[in-house]
Amino acid sequence: MREKTPPGIVQEAASVPVKAPARLPASPGGRLARWLVSGPPLLYLAVFFAIPTLIMVLASFRFPGDFGGLAPIFYEDETGRHLDLTLENYSRFFSDFLYTELFIKSFAYAALTTLVCLLIAYPLAMLIARSPKKQRDLLVLLVILPFWSNFLIRVYAWMIILGPNSVFLGAFNRVLGVFGLEPVTLLYTPFAVVVGLVYVHLPFMVLPLYANLEKHDPALLDAAQDLGANAWNRFWRVTWPLSLPGVFAGAALVFIPAFGIFAIPDILGGTSGIMIGNVIKQQFLDTRDWPFGSVLSIVLTVTAVALAGLAAAFARRSRL
Amino acid sequence: MKRLLLVAAMLALPAVVRAQDNVLHIYNWNDYIAPETVARFEKQCNCKVKQSYYSDNEELLAKLAAGAKGYDILVPTSNYVLGMAKAGWLQPLDKSRLPNLGNILPAYMNTPFDPGNKYSVPYAYTITMLGYNERKIKELGLTIDSWSAIFEPRILEKLKGRITVLDSQSELMAAALKYLGYSVNDRDPKHWEQAKQVILEAKPYWAAFKASGYIEQLAAGNIWLVHGYSSDIYLADQGAQEAKQPFRIRHALPREGAVLALDAMVIHKSAPRPDLAHQFINFMLDGKNSVDLTNMIGSGNPNGAALAHIKPEIKAMSAIFPDAETAKKLEMLKDMTSRERRTMNRIWTEIKAR
Numbered sequence: 001m002r003e004k005t006p007p008g009i010v011q012e013a014a015s016v017p018v019k020a021p022a023r024l025p026a027s028p029g030g031r032l033a034r035w036l037v038s039g040p041p042l043l044y045l046a047v048f049f050a051i052p053t054l055i056m057v058l059a060s061f062r063f064p065g066d067f068g069g070l071a072p073i074f075y076e077d078e079t080g081r082h083l084d085l086t087l088e089n090y091s092r093f094f095s096d097f098l099y100t101e102l103f104i105k106s107f108a109y110a111a112l113t114t115l116v117c118l119l120i121a122y123p124l125a126m127l128i129a130r131s132p133k134k135q136r137d138l139l140v141l142l143v144i145l146p147f148w149s150n151f152l153i154r155v156y157a158w159m160i161i162l163g164p165n166s167v168f169l170g171a172f173n174r175v176l177g178v179f180g181l182e183p184v185t186l187l188y189t190p191f192a193v194v195v196g197l198v199y200v201h202l203p204f205m206v207l208p209l210y211a212n213l214e215k216h217d218p219a220l221l222d223a224a225q226d227l228g229a230n231a232w233n234r235f236w237r238v239t240w241p242l243s244l245p246g247v248f249a250g251a252a253l254v255f256i257p258a259f260g261i262f263a264i265p266d267i268l269g270g271t272s273g274i275m276i277g278n279v280i281k282q283q284f285l286d287t288r289d290w291p292f293g294s295v296l297s298i299v300l301t302v303t304a305v306a307l308a309g310l311a312a313a314f315a316r317r318s319r320l
Numbered sequence: 321m322k323r324l325l326l327v328a329a330m331l332a333l334p335a336v337v338r339a340q341d342n343v344l345h346i347y348n349w350n351d352y353i354a355p356e357t358v359a360r361f362e363k364q365c366n367c368k369v370k371q372s373y374y375s376d377n378e379e380l381l382a383k384l385a386a387g388a389k390g391y392d393i394l395v396p397t398s399n400y401v402l403g404m405a406k407a408g409w410l411q412p413l414d415k416s417r418l419p420n421l422g423n424i425l426p427a428y429m430n431t432p433f434d435p436g437n438k439y440s441v442p443y444a445y446t447i448t449m450l451g452y453n454e455r456k457i458k459e460l461g462l463t464i465d466s467w468s469a470i471f472e473p474r475i476l477e478k479l480k481g482r483i484t485v486l487d488s489q490s491e492l493m494a495a496a497l498k499y500l501g502y503s504v505n506d507r508d509p510k511h512w513e514q515a516k517q518v519i520l521e522a523k524p525y526w527a528a529f530k531a532s533g534y535i536e537q538l539a540a541g542n543i544w545l546v547h548g549y550s551s552d553i554y555l556a557d558q559g560a561q562e563a564k565q566p567f568r569i570r571h572a573l574p575r576e577g578a579v580l581a582l583d584a585m586v587i588h589k590s591a592p593r594p595d596l597a598h599q600f601i602n603f604m605l606d607g608k609n610s611v612d613l614t615n616m617i618g619s620g621n622p623n624g625a626a627l628a629h630i631k632p633e634i635k636a637m638s639a640i641f642p643d644a645e646t647a648k649k650l651e652m653l654k655d656m657t658s659r660e661r662r663t664m665n666r667i668w669t670e671i672k673a674r
Contacts, residue, residue, distance in 0.1 A: 063658075064658050065385065065658075066403065066406075066407075066657075066658055067381055067384075067385060067403045067404065067406070067407045068378075068381045068382050068384075068385030068386075069385035069386070096666070098666075098669060098670055098673060099669075101673065102669070102673050105673070159533075163537075163540075163542055164542050165540060165541065165542055185481055187527075187542075188481075188527045188528040266487075267533070269528070270527060270528050271523050271524075271526050271527070271528060271529060271672070272523075272672070272673070272674060273528075274672045274673060278672070279669055279673075282665060282668070282669070283665070284382060285376065285378040285379060285382055286378050286488070286489055286665065286668075287489075287661050287662065287664075287665040288378065288381065288382075288385075288658065288661060289658070289661065289662060289665065292662075
């Protein structure tokens with residue numbers, strides 16, 4: 001269940017410095033133009049976000065069908081036709097801490113992924129932004145290059161890299177052996193899950209950061225230096241605050257999909273590796289419990305939207 | 321010239337349409353039919369076979385529940401046939417078009433899942449059992465002949481991190497229930513609780529839950545013991561031999577008994593070509609065609625006419641073709657009610673989250 005981030009966040013947060021939003025004249029022609037421009041994205045959101053979400057909300061109040069799907073919305077007995085709706089799916093979620101626990105665990109995984117992505121992506125984005133114009137395009141291309149091959153194939157490749165017979169791990173364990181340490185296992189551990197999550201989501205952090213950092217005016221840094229700021233102060237008091245919108249945009253783009261992912265814990269995770277996305281998938285497949293799967297999806301969507309809203313709010317505040 | 325083209329187009333058009341219509345759509349498990357069998361059928365029926373694949377009965381069910389259409393033949397496991405028939409997704413078979421039906425051994429006919437074989441015809445079976453790296457297990461001085469190999473901490477200590485179990489709530493619970501001496505279809509919540517405890521105690525020793533990825537890991541020597549399907553274990557052994565590994569992968573049918581999954585061919589209610597579908601089922605009932613799959617993946621074969629053609633080394637595997645006494649301990653999984661499935665999934669989520 002990977003939710004789309006509202007498309008506004010990226011552009012909004014990445015544009016620095018602030019400009020007054022462009023306005024089309026309020027004439028009838030202007031209104032038409034406005035609809036023409038905003039129509040397709042609105043239609044996209046309605047068809048691929050609003051309608052599926054509504055279906056999900058309806059499904060969450062219904063009973064599961066015996067062979068998958070949903071039980072009929074009306075049932076009939078001696079007393080007539082009844083609307084067959086229930087709150088049971090919700091009470092099941094709230095009365096059993098197990099599912100909340102899994103949400104917290106997924107949250108922790110996603111937060112750690114976001115942090116690691118930020119730590120790796122920031123220097124990289126800065127390097128790209130400060131490279132000569134010609135190399136910049138090539139470097140950005142290299143960042144998105146992995147998207148040219150299938151996501152699952154790239155994750156499977158990590159199975160080989162982290163596996164017990166890999167050259168990489170063999171060499172690492174030999175080094176550990178020199179220091180008298182026990183060899184480590186990497187595949188099927190939480191570590192492998194985080195590696196996979198970071199690997200897959202890194203470009204989503206690099207790109208908004210780069211888009212932001214690239215627009216910084218180098219004259220600001222010169223001015224700070226003239227006023228006696230050392231390298232650390234120039235970064236911490238000039239570059240970092242200016243880059244916050246990019247940081248929040250990147251964080252939202254990494255955190256939200258990482259929160260609901262199920263493929264990576266499935267492939268790289270061990271016996272305790274599951275996240276909430278796996279449980280949702282189970283409800284739709286193994287358990288044929290679409291209503292409960294819908295409840296879990298709704299909680300996930302609400303959390304994700306709230307977090308995206310929070311990030312957007314922070315981004316707006318940090319620009320003032 | 322223009323007129324010539326038009327005539328050519330008019331002549332070509334019906335041919336294109338006919339070629340497109342003359343297609344049998346099979347929705348099947350991955351790697352569950354030999355390519356040469358398909359080629360032979362295409363030649364015989366003068367049609368094309370188009371296959372799509374699923375990796376799990378529940379995936380098939382979810383797709384049909386969502387209204388998927390256009391398939392002729394489906395190959396679900398027998399215990400799903402009852403539900404699919406009740407849901408109205410299947411059409412009754414016309415037995416007059418299946419003269420080869422008599423080839424199926426009586427033991428696999430007329431199961432409680434489809435009395436009188438109204439909708440389904442047995443295709444192949446797998447047994448859920450244990451597979452192991454013969455060399456490693458010998459080195460460790462272990463004998464693998466019971467479910468205790470994956471549940472008993474005393475044995476597991478030697479194998480820590482080298483075991484995978486099936487990522488399937490019904491299969492793993494069934495194995496734990498068998499280990500405890502219950503039926504795989506036991507519905508007693510107390511017994512389920514016991515099975516959960518057995519699994520939770522053994523879990524720290526397992527590397528992962530795997531639905532199919534264990535084949536490569538077993539063949540590569542990364543994993544030494546798996547809870548898996550007989551045909552996958554056979555494929556792992558093939559893989560190990562192809563890679564010239566210094567070890568073989570062996571089957572072990574636990575003495576407590578195990579789950580037998582009999583897959584069956586059925587025809588979808590809205591099959592575009594029921595005529596081709598019947599022709600295909602009858603073709604697959606011919607022992608010479610049915611045997612291809614067994615020889616390719618080491619699947620069990622319910623077809624009496626196929627037995628004579630099975631490669632001797634596969635036929636000799638007592639884990640896949642057990643004697644009558646052992647066969648009595650094999651059980652087929654029964655479908656659960658939605659309430660039972662909920663309880664089972666609550667247990668499963670706890671097992672996987674802990």
